Amino acid sequence: xxxxxxxxxxxxxxxxxxxxxxxxxxxxxxxxxxxxxxxxxxxxxxxxxxxxxxxxxxxxxxxxxxxxxxxxxxxxxxxxxxxxxxxxxxxxxxxxxxxxxxxxxxxxxxxxxxxxxxxxxxxxxxxxxxxxxxxxxxxxxxxxxxxxxxxxxxxxxxxxxxxxxxxxxxxxxxxxxxxxxxxxxxxxxxxxxxxxxxxxxxxxxxxxxxxxxxxxxxxxxxxxxxxxxxxxxxxxxxxxxxxxxxx
Numbered sequence: 001x002x003x004x005x006x007x008x009x010x011x012x013x014x015x016x017x018x019x020x021x022x023x024x025x026x027x028x029x030x031x032x033x034x035x036x037x038x039x040x041x042x043x044x045x046x047x048x049x050x051x052x053x054x055x056x057x058x059x060x061x062x063x064x065x066x067x068x069x070x071x072x073x074x075x076x077x078x079x080x081x082x083x084x085x086x087x088x089x090x091x092x093x094x095x096x097x098x099x100x101x102x103x104x105x106x107x108x109x110x111x112x113x114x115x116x117x118x119x120x121x122x123x124x125x126x127x128x129x130x131x132x133x134x135x136x137x138x139x140x141x142x143x144x145x146x147x148x149x150x151x152x153x154x155x156x157x158x159x160x161x162x163x164x165x166x167x168x169x170x171x172x173x174x175x176x177x178x179x180x181x182x183x184x185x186x187x188x189x190x191x192x193x194x195x196x197x198x199x200x201x202x203x204x205x206x207x208x209x210x211x212x213x214x215x216x217x218x219x220x221x222x223x224x225x226x227x228x229x230x231x232x233x234x235x236x237x238x239x240x241x242x243x244x245x246x247x
Contacts, residue, residue, distance in 0.1 A: 019100075019236045026160040026233075027200035029226045030146060031207030032214070033111070034161075036222065037139050039215045040118065042066035042127040046139040047146070047161045049074055066127030069136045076137035080110065080144020088152040096153055097238050103149045104234035110142035111227050118220030135220075158200050170197045 019025075034047035043066065045051035052070045060067075087106055091099050117138055118124065121131035147161050159165055173190040176182060182190075207226075214222030 019233060019240055021199070022233065022237075023158040023160050023196070024199040024203040025229055026146065026149075027158075027163070028203035028207035028210075029229050030143065030161040031204035032211035032226050033114075033139065033143060033223070035208040035211035036215050037136065039212050040124060040220065041069060041132065041136045041139070044069055044073060044136045044139070046073070046114075046136070047143040049077055050162070068128050069133050072133060072137055073140040076140040077144040077147075080141035081148040083141070084145045084148035084152060097240055099153045100149070100237035101234045103145060103152065104230050104237060107142050107145040107149070108227055108230040108234065110138050110145060111223060111230065114139040114142055115220050115223035115227065118223070122219060158197055160200050160204070163201050163204050166197045166201050170194055170201060173197070 030047045034045055037044045037046035038051075043055050045055070052073050056067060056070050083106060084103055087102055088099060091102055114135060117131055117135035121129065121135055124132050124135070126132060143161065150160070170193075173194040176190045177187060177194065180187070210225070211222075214225060
């Protein structure tokens with residue numbers, strides 16, 4: 001009886017461990033900040049390093065400028081991942097809600113630094129100016145924390161900073177549902193993945209558009225929007241974690 005009670009509580013615990021819509025909100029934040037950084041900081045990708053490698057290659061071919069900030073974004077991104085790992089290790093014996101809340105708080109602090117540095121740097125007209133570089137490095141570090149978040153907390157999350165894999169999986173699952181006559185279990189699994197993958201993809205796309213519009217209308221103050229989103233996620237993660245563990 002005792003074992004059956006534990007098993008019955010497992011799905012409920014898993015639900016409490018995950019903020020509803022969390023993947024979609026994170027994807028929206030990633031799309032927003034990544035596009036914002038690209039528009040504001042001379043083609044800098046803050047949410048992932050692959051794009052910066054491409055831009056560095058383009059710069060060597062004379063097709064771009066602002067090479068230094070793109071070079072330095074990589075170690076800043078790595079530093080964000082390391083900061084997240086150190087923080088996670090310090091909370092090793094705490095609940096998952098505490099872990100998630102702390103990581104959101106760390107990302108929010110770095111994103112606030114990104115915004116403050118950008119406001120101080122305005123107008124941003126020189127890609128190699130110290131404040132411009134500081135702005136980009138704080139943004140890359142903040143998104144390094146978000147990239148590390150899903151790998152450090154014991155939650156099943158959809159990748160939310162790069163959509164290539166999600167779109168690929170969504171196309172495969174949609175094709176299988178439309179044209180494949182596979183086993184019912186396989187089709188159900190494909191349907192479940194598709195329903196879980198599409199909202200983050202849509203959120204990323206909406207966030208990307210909002211990030212560009214935000215920069216045009218409010219410059220670096222527009223980062224208040226994803227910053228507020230992170231604060232809300234931090235509070236909700238702490239509450240769901242408390243509901244699960246009773247702390």
